[in-house]
Amino acid sequence: MPAEPRTPPCTYRHRGRRAGRRTRALPPSLRAAGAGLRDAITTATRGAAARRFPRSAARHDGRRGRPRPFLPPWPRGAPGGGRGRARAMATSRTFLKRTRAGAVVKVVREHYLREDIPCGAAACRLCPPRPAGPGPGLQAQPSGAASSLCPGPHYLLPDTNLLLHQIDILEDPVIKNVIVLQTVLQEVRNRSAPVYKRIRDVIQNPEKHFYSFTNEHHRETYIEQGRGESSNDRNDRAIRVAVKWYNEHLKKIEDEEKIQVIFLTNDRTNKEKALEEGITAYTCEEYIKSLTANPDLVDRLACVSDEGKEIESGKIIFPEHIPLSKLQQGIKSGHYLQGTYRASRDNYLEATVWVHGDAEENREIIIQGLKHLNRAVHEDIVAVELLAKDEWVAPSSVVLQDDGQNEDDIENEEEKENILKTSVNKDMLRPTGKVVGIIKRNWRPFCGMLSKSQIKEARRHLFTPADRRIPRIRIETRQADTLEGQRIIVAIDGWPRNSRYPNGHFVKSLGSAGDKETETEVLLLEHDVPHQPFSQTVLSFLPKMPWSITEQDMKYREDLRHLYVCSVDPPGCTDIDDALHCRELENGNIEVGVHIADVSHFIRPGNALDEESVKRGTTVYLCEKRIDMVPELLSSNLCSLRSNVDRLAFSCIWEMNHKAEILKTRFTKSIINSKASLTYAEAQMRIDSATMNDDITTSLRGLNKLAKILKKRRIDNGALTLSSPEVRFHMDSETHDPIDLQTKELKETNSMVEEFMLLANVSVAQKIYEEFPEFALLRKHPAPPPSNYDILVKAAKSKNLEIKTDSAKALAESLDKAGSPTFPYLNTLLRILATRCMMQAVYFCSGMDNDFHHYGLASPIYTHFTSPIRRYADIIVHRLLAVAIGADSTYPELTDKHKLADMCKNLNYRHKMAQYAQRASVAFHTQLFFKNKGVVNEDAYILFVRKNAVVVLIPKYGLEGTVFFEEKGKPTPRLDYNNEVPSLTVEDTTLHVFDKVKVNIMLDASNIQHQKIRMVLVEPKVLGNDVPANLSTEISSKNEPQKKKKKL
């Protein structure tokens, strides 16, 4: 049974859920006034006179919902009963709508038409003045590129498809003064959320002069759907009517030069109709090509295949895709299977499809060969048909890179496909299928580099994406000479049946390959880290400066400003989300408080700021850059618990005895005033000082004393401590991620803060789970399956050591004992190996899971409460806790376990990608380091032994790399792998795990897109003299997380 949330002291004003859901985050200038004008929905089943003008929701933080047109406010003080009703004319639109439950209801929407919607032209005196925001409106003298087709001043008006497909062009700074109709905007919103967001951002950009015209509410541009007219045709007509109206309207403006509105459409029929009606209309290509001063723009045109265009060059290569409706029938009947398409990184002719649903068998289907892959792209949702059993294949172990230049050389492909069909053992065969249709494309813009055509002055070139799982893409560009050697972004437009590669267009250049800023941008894009500056809409939800704490803020809050609170962080930390205090109570017990930034006070559910934060999910820390989850005003100022300023906090306060046993726990929203922002070193110095005895120092000593007891108890209970001061990177006790590669010495104060954060997280987890057993957001760390430990156990055994793995406690204890007086580094190596056996910790919703255990911390329950500035999970936990103690109100999504589970999925994904991005950033900086350093020889230890390589760790740099023993085009050395020991014999030399070796390290820049660190074994010498020439290596485990996973 889901627990009923407590009655909130004040609600988020979601009276009438329907109303709330329909409200969109409007720009602030429109938020209040826009509420007055709302389509009233009445459903036939519920009676005609249902709630009209539900105004409540729009006032506050808009929730997600249907598209809201940008409407001007009703004029102030208008006569009549309603606001400005006198100037509005009501009509009604009736349509059928399918409800969630599947019933069809008749919806009558009262639709108000108005005369006071401005055209947006700056020179117009006929329309009422344009309200402030969003966006700047159309210029009186349109600036922008000169067109040879229409030399006079003009505005552009695109139709829906043009906007959907050519958004890259419309975003170009050269394109200005564009009218975006409400009809178009609504259609775009329904068809592509990302494009909708992009166009909204463009409309708000003051440089672009895009104007959103509310044609559907304008008395002269609104049209009824005709009998027998499809809604598509009706919308096309509505757009043409608006163009005509604009042209007539603009003629009335008394100006020397008349401004013309040009209709842009790629739809042949629509264009013909427009021309018949006397409208100037061009296709996007015609217009863009007429901008003769900007020839490069042509590159950014999407090549969308109009009907007829596809049969351009002869031979059909691929089978037809089955249409969606038939696919859905087939999936229902079980004839086809639906799944996510995962291209192989190593072999471009192979992929797997992960079938959705719970079916145990046929979960993973192999697809082999170009025709069976049938134009699916990595991450697409596809439908597959299983092949007959006698056609099943085994996963190939061949590495095949698509390096063909001649794209029409299909025979060659067929030859390559035969390589895959090597005879295999019957039990190696796996379910095999072919892609019969695409359910959903998941194309995104791809980073990569141009592979310039060898044909002189060719315009068509192939683009090679950085991600090997993405096929090469054919683009047209005249700038090939400039773009060569640059990292560029390309979007896929389509993949016709007669084309070996998908067609796409150039979007933009990121800069020269190898350049630090370019490469950072690439790794952010490739790891799907949202990193654009926060939009105006998002920023509009920030508190207005100067900010101060109001009377209202003090409600439900305790004033704790008198306490000696301080924060302890790494040097240079500006996003301080935790602070602590400790004091002796009169009864002799100790009070300890953990105070966490009250981010959920500033980020209210459902508004644009909240949506952006949940999408980002986490702050991403790269070597030289931080990508914030929330805008800087919050992260580094209002939420940051800096010293000597009043800050809002969420406090967890314990009463403890001197044995660090918790006697009482309470939670409260609070206001604090930190007395000091200290670094770990400063805090340590105070604790150790013989002369300092001020309140802060006393408080720190108290905390430190308790933390030591807490830590000991935690470890006695079986928590793992895999970090070691000898390793040059510090491991996070909770996630086992390396936090800092350069931390040499850990101070007691590091672990002091950590102990109390862990304790607060456990206390909060208990509280929210007790209060909301069905929808508490928790974090678990599953115990690894026993087989994960094989590698560790075997490696230890080879040194005559025993590692027990039946429990975390047994593991921790045997690791403590494992050591060798003659080999002090051995223990560190064992701990490093142990971290590799671990599973990922994940967020989950308590109502959707049974296993809560946190293995690494040996805690039955755990969550994240202490870093709401940089982790979104903590914000949800804050909201849950606030509802639990009656300090804030709930909202529907917070108590919906399915929504919560979906959110956890996204957060887990974002955290994983953030981690990969961090590793990639470290790998890139390692490369830079060795580029400057040149070739060096260093001591290393063998961490893993593989069939054809060894993985080594170089303690001096905390760097890991793989030494391979075979190379393309070179004679293969004799390799003998023994899985039991484990060991690898290369010619006459046998290598074991933990062997100390010497390696030669250098940067291999031969492939500019995939630079890598090469490592070659120098000692022991395993081959002839010309060692470096025969061996190659790469840092595989660091920059290719996917591979690493397979190894474990």
Ligand SMILES: [Zn+2]
């Ligand atoms: Zn006007």
